[in-house]
Each structure stands twice: as C-alpha cells, then as structure tokens.
Amino acid sequence: MKVAKFGGSSVASAEMLEKVANIIKSDAKRKIIVVSAPGKRHPEDTKVTDLFIRLGEQFISGQAIEDTLGKISDRFLSITSELNLSDDIVLRIKNETRRLLNETSNSSLLLDSLKAMGEDSLARVLSAYLNHVGLEATYVNPKDAGIIVSEEPGSAQILEKSYSQIYNLRNREGILVIPGFFGYSEKGTLMTFSRGGSDITGSIVAAGVQADLYENFTDVSSVYCVNPFIVNNPKEISSLTYREMRELSYAGFSVFHDEALIPAFKANIPVCIKNTNDPSAMGTMIVAKKEDNGQPVVGIASDKGFSSIYVRKYLMNREIGFGMHLLNILVEEGISFEHAPSGIDDMSVIIRSDQLTQEKEEILNSRIKNELKADTISIIHGLAMIMLVGEGMSHRVHVASKATKAIAKAGVNIDMINQGSSEVSMMFGVQEKYLDQTVQHLYNEFFIS
Amino acid sequence: MKVAKFGGSSVASAEMLEKVANIIKSDAKRKIIVVSAPGKRHPEDTKVTDLFIRLGEQFISGQAIEDTLGKISDRFLSITSELNLSDDIVLRIKNETRRLLNETSNSSLLLDSLKAMGEDSLARVLSAYLNHVGLEATYVNPKDAGIIVSEEPGSAQILEKSYSQIYNLRNREGILVIPGFFGYSEKGTLMTFSRGGSDITGSIVAAGVQADLYENFTDVSSVYCVNPFIVNNPKEISSLTYREMRELSYAGFSVFHDEALIPAFKANIPVCIKNTNDPSAMGTMIVAKKEDNGQPVVGIASDKGFSSIYVRKYLMNREIGFGMHLLNILVEEGISFEHAPSGIDDMSVIIRSDQLTQEKEEILNSRIKNELKADTISIIHGLAMIMLVGEGMSHRVHVASKATKAIAKAGVNIDMINQGSSEVSMMFGVQEKYLDQTVQHLYNEFFIS
Incomplete structure (x- = not known):
C-alpha cells in the first residue's frame, strides 16, 4: 500500500x-x-x-x-x-x-x-x-x-x-x-x-x-545535489538516507518541510519525492539505509545570513565553565547557536544573523565583557555556511582534502571548518561574497571530476 | 638590562x-x-x-x-x-x-x-x-x-x-x-x-x-617545531610570537611553564629560550610581533589522551539551550572541555581523558540521557589532537588544503577538524594509533617540502 x-x-x-x-x-x-x-x-x-x-x-x-x-x-x-x-x-x-x-x-x-x-x-x-x-x-x-x-x-x-x-x-x-x-x-x-x-x-x-x-x-522531479540557483543544471540525487536528508535540509534544501518526515522516518517508511508533471521520472528515494555507491558526498547544502561572535580571554582554557557561561548568555537572550569552534584562549559562536539587532548586539557585548571578563569581543556579519553531506564520508580520508583543495582552487579563504560530530557532514564557513564560487568549485570536485 | x-x-x-x-x-x-x-x-x-x-x-x-x-x-x-x-x-x-x-x-x-x-x-x-x-x-x-x-x-x-x-x-x-x-x-x-x-x-x-x-x-638550544620524540632531528624555531607560543604550549610543548610567561608577555618583554650547555646557539625568541616570513605554520603541537562525548538528539538544532545544558552538566561534574564540534542533530565534546573514571562516565551517561533526553550518547577514548600553529595562516587559503592532503597521504582518517576561532591555529583530531604518522606527514608537508 x-x-x-x-x-x-x-x-x-x-x-x-x-x-x-x-x-x-x-x-x-x-x-x-x-x-x-x-x-x-x-x-x-x-x-x-x-x-x-x-x-x-x-x-x-x-x-x-x-x-x-x-x-x-x-x-x-x-x-x-x-x-x-x-x-x-x-x-x-x-x-x-x-x-x-x-x-x-x-x-x-x-x-x-x-x-x-x-x-x-x-x-x-x-x-x-x-x-x-x-x-x-x-x-x-x-x-x-x-x-x-x-x-x-x-x-x-x-x-x-x-x-x-x-x-x-x-x-x-x-x-x-x-x-x-x-x-x-x-x-x-x-x-x-x-x-x-x-x-x-x-x-x-x-x-x-x-x-x-x-x-x-x-x-520537481527530484532533489538536486546542490542549489540550482548557484550551479546550472545540477545533478539529481536518486537516493539518499534519512540522515543525509536531515543534514541537507539544514540549509537551503527546502524542497519540503524536513521535520514533517519524522513520523515516516521513525516508522522506517521509505519516502519518494516525485514530480506530478513528470510522474515517470524516477524521483528521489529517501531510505533508512542504502548501499555504499563509492560516492562520499551526496549533496551540498549552503546558506547565507550567519554571524560570528568571537570572544577571546587569556587563559580561557583553564576556566571550567567559560564555554557554558557564554552559551548561557545566548540562551538568556533567546539566541540559538549553530556551531561553537574553540581555540585555546578563544571561542566563536556562529549564529543566524536574523537573531541579532543593533540593540541585541550591544547587550551581548556588554554582558560578555562584564560577566565573563573577556579581553576581546567582536561580532562579524556576512558569513555563509556550506555543508557537504554523505553517509560515505565518515571513513573516507580524502574528503576533507578534496574539499579544501577545491576551496583553495576557488581562491577563497576558509573562515571556519567544523567536522567531527556528525559522521555524515562537514561544514565550512566562508564570507558570503565567496559563497557561489566556493559551492561551484565543490560541486565540480565532487560531482563532475 | x-x-x-x-x-x-x-x-x-x-x-x-x-x-x-x-x-x-x-x-x-x-x-x-x-x-x-x-x-x-x-x-x-x-x-x-x-x-x-x-x-x-x-x-x-x-x-x-x-x-x-x-x-x-x-x-x-x-x-x-x-x-x-x-x-x-x-x-x-x-x-x-x-x-x-x-x-x-x-x-x-x-x-x-x-x-x-x-x-x-x-x-x-x-x-x-x-x-x-x-x-x-x-x-x-x-x-x-x-x-x-x-x-x-x-x-x-x-x-x-x-x-x-x-x-x-x-x-x-x-x-x-x-x-x-x-x-x-x-x-x-x-x-x-x-x-x-x-x-x-x-x-x-x-x-x-x-x-x-x-x-x-x-x-635545549631552542624550541623545536615539532615533538622530537615523533620526528627525528626536527627544525628549530628561531622566532615565534606570544600567541604562537601560547597555542603551541597547549599540547606537548612543555619546554617551560607557558603560563609563567604571562607577566613578561603583558609587559611586552621579549623572551629568549637558551641552552646553558650551548650558550652561543641563537635560541628561540618569543616576541610580541614578528615579520611575516612567508611560512604559514611555525610549529606543530600534538598530544594523546583525549576522549569524545558524542550526543545525538533528533531536532537538537531547534532546542535553544541544548549545547549550554550539555556543557553545564560537564561543569557540574567538574570537567573542562577542549572543543565542542556540532552537527545539526548532534554535538561532540572533546575532553582530556584523565578527567573520566568509570563511575564518572556512568554519571555523565545517565545525566545526559535523563536531563537532555538524548537519543544516543557514546564516549570514545583514545583520541589524539594535533594543532598547527602560525600567525601566517589566518589568511593563507592553502593551509587547510595542504594539511588535509598530508593527512590523507598518511592514510589517516580525520575524526575532527576545528578551525575558525583562533586565527593562528587549526586543530585536527585523529585516533591515537595514527598520531605519529600524521605528525610526521604534516611536518614533511610544512617544514621539508
């Protein structure tokens, strides 16, 4: 049925x-x-x-x-x-x-x-x-x-x-x-x-x-492997797993309401995205598990509109609870964060820019300065995030290398790399103005060559 | 004087x-x-x-x-x-x-x-x-x-x-x-x-x-650019900045008590590490600022003994405060974290393994499960961290690319990449057993070729 x-x-x-x-x-x-x-x-x-x-x-x-x-x-x-x-x-x-x-x-x-x-x-x-x-x-x-x-x-x-x-x-x-x-x-x-x-x-x-x-x-006849407004005639994805879909839907892949699929996912029901205007086209299957087809990256999601809150404090790493206190200030200000890369004496929090107003920025600045005694705080806007997604990438040594090579080839500096929690995705942050060329080069690297 | x-x-x-x-x-x-x-x-x-x-x-x-x-x-x-x-x-x-x-x-x-x-x-x-x-x-x-x-x-x-x-x-x-x-x-x-x-x-x-x-x-006559127990006869660092020293001292560079230098750093006093047995050797100068010598990486620090606490929860990214609550549990258990890479539905916290006992692990497991209603929690041991450090790398597009290529060449999978907060460092996580070969290949890439 x-x-x-x-x-x-x-x-x-x-x-x-x-x-x-x-x-x-x-x-x-x-x-x-x-x-x-x-x-x-x-x-x-x-x-x-x-x-x-x-x-x-x-x-x-x-x-x-x-x-x-x-x-x-x-x-x-x-x-x-x-x-x-x-x-x-x-x-x-x-x-x-x-x-x-x-x-x-x-x-x-x-x-x-x-x-x-x-x-x-x-x-x-x-x-x-x-x-x-x-x-x-x-x-x-x-x-x-x-x-x-x-x-x-x-x-x-x-x-x-x-x-x-x-x-x-x-x-x-x-x-x-x-x-x-x-x-x-x-x-x-x-x-x-x-x-x-x-x-x-x-x-x-x-x-x-x-x-x-x-x-x-x-x-649409299927889900594209990359935003078609960035890459001309991108390849279609014939099959992806729930986890891949979920990661891809994070940014830019708004073919449908991804959270809506949760009941189907939980009941292990396969999902097929099909086109009413072209019902004979295969569409995109979303399944619990799929066979490894040797393709480490199944799709590239990307989105603009991120900001970074950078906090530096000498000897931060000796202070138990610094990161927690910083995130707690954000929670109290009603801001959810996307990523929090950290160095030895500094931490950045990447958030969606639409959560910030001039007033909110001033509040954050003064709270972080006063409550955390930070040495430096800076808020930078205009960041874009690019996410490579694929079940096949968790144990492929070469994905990070190919991706960074492609970004270097695009002549773009990488502001952030976040890899290591999800086994099926790798995230890069670049300046918004470089988004299109970065995505195009990543697409060429993983889908064309 | x-x-x-x-x-x-x-x-x-x-x-x-x-x-x-x-x-x-x-x-x-x-x-x-x-x-x-x-x-x-x-x-x-x-x-x-x-x-x-x-x-x-x-x-x-x-x-x-x-x-x-x-x-x-x-x-x-x-x-x-x-x-x-x-x-x-x-x-x-x-x-x-x-x-x-x-x-x-x-x-x-x-x-x-x-x-x-x-x-x-x-x-x-x-x-x-x-x-x-x-x-x-x-x-x-x-x-x-x-x-x-x-x-x-x-x-x-x-x-x-x-x-x-x-x-x-x-x-x-x-x-x-x-x-x-x-x-x-x-x-x-x-x-x-x-x-x-x-x-x-x-x-x-x-x-x-x-x-x-x-x-x-x-x-020692100077600070080596990499752990000499891993790489034979490594190059010596003639000059590095306070920031580079601070990042390098994070792991493995125990030539001296890095925090001890803070008073000198704050007063802008240049520091020279010299060898009592070879006082005519140049030694390593640690200064506030140095000229860009075209070398993006000044040193490679590395250390073993890290664990990762992985937490997955469907729709985590919609929950304001999830990351903060997770870190708060760690604070309450007296555990300080090193990094916290995050995906859309998961977050990992990298900590020093010596903070964990069997009992502590059980407490963390049950608190994270009960208080955060996480779907999956797993604690993995035996991680090593490798840090590339250099003032010159903040705007050099090719550093990430060269580093990941070298790690791929070593045949090692990257478990974690953390870049984006500190401008002078980039961190990679690998399994402990792969540490030496990874460091050797990174050294070859940045210091030999």
Whole structure:
C-alpha cells in the first residue's frame, strides 16, 4: 500500500487535478491520498490558504469579506466546472465559511478552521473527481481518519495514540482522500499543524498505516545535489538516507518541510519525492539505509545570513565553565547557536544573523565583557555556511582534502571548518561574497571530476 | 638590562654552575639572575625540591628525616666543595630545616618553606660563587626584592603592587641573584608558586624591572617545531610570537611553564629560550610581533589522551539551550572541555581523558540521557589532537588544503577538524594509533617540502 501526498502546486488547477487522477489510476497500490490546498498556478497567483487567512483577518478587524470569499469560490468554481463536477462544494465553502464566522468566538480557533477549509474542500473535490473518472474514492475527514492532536491552534502536535487508529484505514475499501494540514483535539476541536502541514499529515498517515512507500508529489522531479540557483543544471540525487536528508535540509534544501518526515522516518517508511508533471521520472528515494555507491558526498547544502561572535580571554582554557557561561548568555537572550569552534584562549559562536539587532548586539557585548571578563569581543556579519553531506564520508580520508583543495582552487579563504560530530557532514564557513564560487568549485570536485 | 633565569638542570651540579657563571660573566647586561633548585644530573637522579618534599612528608607522618636531610646536604656539599666554597651554606640548610620543623605548626606553610629551601640555598651558593670568580654579586631574598603574593600556599599569585617595588632593583649595584619559586604574603609569610614556579619568578622580575630581554636558560638550544620524540632531528624555531607560543604550549610543548610567561608577555618583554650547555646557539625568541616570513605554520603541537562525548538528539538544532545544558552538566561534574564540534542533530565534546573514571562516565551517561533526553550518547577514548600553529595562516587559503592532503597521504582518517576561532591555529583530531604518522606527514608537508 502506498500513501501519496500532493502538494499545493500539484492541485492548483483542474488541469493539475487531471494529472493527479491519472497518477492515482496508474497504480492500484496508491490507496491513500493526502492533499494540500490549491497553491499558485503562476508566480503572481495567490494560494487558497492565504486567501482564507486574509478573509479571517478581514473579519476579525471588522472589514468586508465578500470580495475575498468571492475570490475563493471563483477559484474552486473554475476547478469544478472544468472538471464537470457539481458546484455543491463551492456552495458548501460559502455556507460553511459564514457559519464559522458566526459561530466561532475564539479568533485563533476561527483562523485555524478557516485555514483548514482549503485542504478540506480540495479533498472533497478530488474525491468527487476520482468517482467521476470511475474510481471508488471517499473523502475521509481527519477526525474520522483518527488524526488526534494536541490543543495548540496553529502548531498542533500529533498524539501517539493516533497511529493505532490510523492503522484501521487499511481496512477501508477503495481510495481514501484525506485533507492535509489539520487534525482534531481530543475535545473534537479542529487544530492545524504548522505551515507546510500537509507534509506532516502525509507522513503521519504513511507511518500509521505502515505504508510500503510514502510518495511526496511536488513540482520537481527530484532533489538536486546542490542549489540550482548557484550551479546550472545540477545533478539529481536518486537516493539518499534519512540522515543525509536531515543534514541537507539544514540549509537551503527546502524542497519540503524536513521535520514533517519524522513520523515516516521513525516508522522506517521509505519516502519518494516525485514530480506530478513528470510522474515517470524516477524521483528521489529517501531510505533508512542504502548501499555504499563509492560516492562520499551526496549533496551540498549552503546558506547565507550567519554571524560570528568571537570572544577571546587569556587563559580561557583553564576556566571550567567559560564555554557554558557564554552559551548561557545566548540562551538568556533567546539566541540559538549553530556551531561553537574553540581555540585555546578563544571561542566563536556562529549564529543566524536574523537573531541579532543593533540593540541585541550591544547587550551581548556588554554582558560578555562584564560577566565573563573577556579581553576581546567582536561580532562579524556576512558569513555563509556550506555543508557537504554523505553517509560515505565518515571513513573516507580524502574528503576533507578534496574539499579544501577545491576551496583553495576557488581562491577563497576558509573562515571556519567544523567536522567531527556528525559522521555524515562537514561544514565550512566562508564570507558570503565567496559563497557561489566556493559551492561551484565543490560541486565540480565532487560531482563532475 | 637582561634578566636571566636558570632552570633545575642548569644548576644541578658544580660543573653546571661553572657554565652559568661563565654565561653571566660573558654579558655585562645580565644583571638579574633567577635560579631554580638543583634538578636531575642524570635520569635516575632526584630533584632537590622532591627531597625537601619527602622530608616534609616524613616529618608530618612522624618518620625519621635524618636520611633525607643527609641526602640534601650531601647534594649541596658536593657543589660547594667542588666550587671551593665554604660549607656555611650546607650548615645553614641543616639548621634552618630543623628550625622550620620545630617552629612551624601549620603543615602547608611548613611544606612551602621547605620546598623553597632548594631555590633559596642555590641562590646563596651561586651568589657566593660569582663573588669567588671575581664578580660583584648579592643574594636577594624575594621579600627584599618586593615579590608580594597572595596568601595561597602552593599556588600563590603575584600581587600587582609588586611590580613597582621590583622596579627598584634597577638601582642596585652589581649582579643580583634571586631564588625563584616563592614570594611573601603581605603578612610576611613565605608562599610558593605552583610547580615550575621559578619560571614565574623570572617572568615577574623581568616584567617588574622592564628588562630589555628575559633569557630563560634550560637544557635545549631552542624550541623545536615539532615533538622530537615523533620526528627525528626536527627544525628549530628561531622566532615565534606570544600567541604562537601560547597555542603551541597547549599540547606537548612543555619546554617551560607557558603560563609563567604571562607577566613578561603583558609587559611586552621579549623572551629568549637558551641552552646553558650551548650558550652561543641563537635560541628561540618569543616576541610580541614578528615579520611575516612567508611560512604559514611555525610549529606543530600534538598530544594523546583525549576522549569524545558524542550526543545525538533528533531536532537538537531547534532546542535553544541544548549545547549550554550539555556543557553545564560537564561543569557540574567538574570537567573542562577542549572543543565542542556540532552537527545539526548532534554535538561532540572533546575532553582530556584523565578527567573520566568509570563511575564518572556512568554519571555523565545517565545525566545526559535523563536531563537532555538524548537519543544516543557514546564516549570514545583514545583520541589524539594535533594543532598547527602560525600567525601566517589566518589568511593563507592553502593551509587547510595542504594539511588535509598530508593527512590523507598518511592514510589517516580525520575524526575532527576545528578551525575558525583562533586565527593562528587549526586543530585536527585523529585516533591515537595514527598520531605519529600524521605528525610526521604534516611536518614533511610544512617544514621539508
């Protein structure tokens, strides 16, 4: 049995839904379908979920909602009419929206219910359309599917007990179409997951029913081994492990919500990233273990926007607790750190720059100076991080050598190297202005030559 | 004006003291001499300070001391008789020791006073011998020299106010011979520095009198660029900066007590390491700044005996404070860490293995598991650290590349790379069994080819 999840761009229009139906039809094992709300049809388009959020905010601030509601129903109407389906669903959206606005006093619960309407309505449309093309299909509400979540509007967490209930979906006849993005609390109140939550639903359902495969249909044929905005026509990754995926998703690899895959990973369900527009392409498999193919590096992740807080104090290494106190100041200031390379008398802490403001920097400066009696403190911005990822690199002597040679060839100075905790990654820090050339040279070294 | 300090091996015998006198005689600028207690004359010999410690411990535990006192006086007697000096000093040692044993009730103060007798007596011997060979020389007691320290027997700290008093030594006539290793509290009680404390006295006096040069005479002609027990006949370092010295002294470079040099460093006094047995050799200069000679790496330090505590937890990077909490557990268990490389979901802490016992490991395991809810914890022993040091490497792109290439050539896997905090060092972790071959290849790469 396969669980197939279709993302927003895969269900954005009637034309896309026809492709989705063909994909489902072509493989009888695709028994459980999880859908997003209609996404963008073109770059200037608005996602249906964003329209629902706008409508909710308009209502809460006392503005007219009719224009927005009209846009939402037009969006669905264009789908149902092109697919020759009844417009009952469009009518239902209007009525249900008005009912929610009238009956829900708590504004976070109202927003959650409105946001969920995009997925919910699309699941109803797809189920009707699958019936229309001769497949036995049923819309299954998440409550009915057994998706029980914590009482946290907008950031609900799945409850462990859900999985045994979800397992029972295996006994249902025909194709089941489940809207992604939300579940119900034990009290029966609708709660959404965090943004990107259709991926969470897909992964939870795949784990619950113990699927043979969880297919994640999106608008790319596979995961690239490097950011395609940096390297032209990069190679595709045919297979990677959960650990590699997790490391790659750290920076730049935003094909999907990586944390969403955790339920599937924990249940050992293989995941396949596939393209709705090119379903015959192999896609990228994400698996627990894979055979060593002699390729030490599977992908290169990179991102800009890091800063370094450098602290120097003579005899630092004799002071038990210096590092801890430094990190504690960061914790107290609400700053999470990425890396903390240290020398004998100095320590640097690499953080995401968006956590710093001018004011915050001044606070850090004065706290580190006063509380730690540091000799020197400097905060440097404009750092980029590059991560080489691959299960094969833990015991390959030559990876560090090849990587540093490639960076030297790019004419770039390495500001930081961090290797030694994760067995599947190696991290380099360079100045942002050198990021592209560094990544290009690393790509050439590990994927071309 | 120069301050010259002679270490234990330089004053171990009459023959050595003759060399010392010749060195002093050969340069009229050598006005202030600081001495250690007589050290070992051959590998099986016992240092005079260790004899004094044994004597003190025997007395405290109610054992007979005569045999040990006999050994001490014989040791000095052989020096004075060979140098044709009066044996007053030997008599004084016996009387003074007995007086101390009778009059000092506090055992830490007694031990401190006994330990200091080695340096004190040798300073008296040398001063007498310098007079004997026709030089104007005076023994100067540290109290008289103005060395005022904190009230901490065995680990006294210099008080800032000492420096202005020490400055007055400039006005004294002739050569001044000051025993190293101890000072006096404001109450006038004798207190020793930590072990190796003659270096501390030398450095303090050099800073206090604002010497043109602080000469540290020992038994090597200079500092080697790599451990001579690993590499045969390694090159000598002619000049290095304070920062380089500090980084190199971190592991393996135990030519002297590196922290002892801090007073000299802070006062910007150049330091020269010289060989009592070969005073015409250039030695190694340690200076605040030096010219870039195009050599990025000045030395390679290395040491064994490290362990790694590896902690993995899914989604660790989303948890603000995880790293801090981990380090806090170490602080609470009294463990200081050397490095803490981190991945996205894992963190390793590198520590000196001698801080761990079986019991301590179990405590750490259970605290990290229970308090941090870590998924995996593993403690690995048998790591070695190798540090490349050089002011020239901060902006030389090729250092990391050359180093990793050399390690690859040695056929050794790199377990850890830490670069990015200190501008003058780069650290590699390898398994202990690979240490020698790694260091040899790095030496070949940076010093031979």
